[in-house]
Amino acid sequence: MQLLVWESRFNLGIKTFDNHHKRLVEIINNSYRAVQHNSTHRIIILLDELFDYAMYHFFAEEQLMRTHSDPALKDHSREHEEFLFHISAFKKSMTSKEPLYKVPVVVFLKEWFISHVLVVDREYVRLFDNKSKT
Numbered sequence: 001m002q003l004l005v006w007e008s009r010f011n012l013g014i015k016t017f018d019n020h021h022k023r024l025v026e027i028i029n030n031s032y033r034a035v036q037h038n039s040t041h042r043i044i045i046l047l048d049e050l051f052d053y054a055m056y057h058f059f060a061e062e063q064l065m066r067t068h069s070d071p072a073l074k075d076h077s078r079e080h081e082e083f084l085f086h087i088s089a090f091k092k093s094m095t096s097k098e099p100l101y102k103v104p105v106v107v108f109l110k111e112w113f114i115s116h117v118l119v120v121d122r123e124y125v126r127l128f129d130n131k132s133k134t
């Protein structure tokens with residue numbers, strides 16, 4: 001069973017970013033699978049993968065906003081930084097003496113994704129005209 005199922009409401013209509021978001025959903029679901037198998041080793045690998053891919057994707061989003069001198073950039077990039085900080089903290093916790101419960105960790109990843117894409121990311125869609133949504 002997947003933790004996070006792709007829904008049409010997640011589509012921003014910008015092909016590159018929609019593909020990035022689909023990849024993030026995939027990594028979050030793989031993390032959930034690792035949680036179900038209680039594989040700490042695999043969870044750490046996937047948190048690393050999520051961190052790297054999120055960083056790549058956030059950079060692309062922020063580049064777009066920078067190009068358009070979008071005033072929302074500062075707040076948006078703060079959200080990105082906070083997410084990366086959480087992933088690092090989760091990863092650290094997995095190898096600590098008292099690790100966080102794994103299920104709430106992946107539920108956090110899922111909920112962050114949904115609220116970020118539906119609310120925060122939706123704001124930069126206006127930067128694209130209809131011809132450049134690639």
Ligand SMILES: [Fe+2]
Nearest residue numbers: 061116120121
């Ligand atoms: Fe974003």
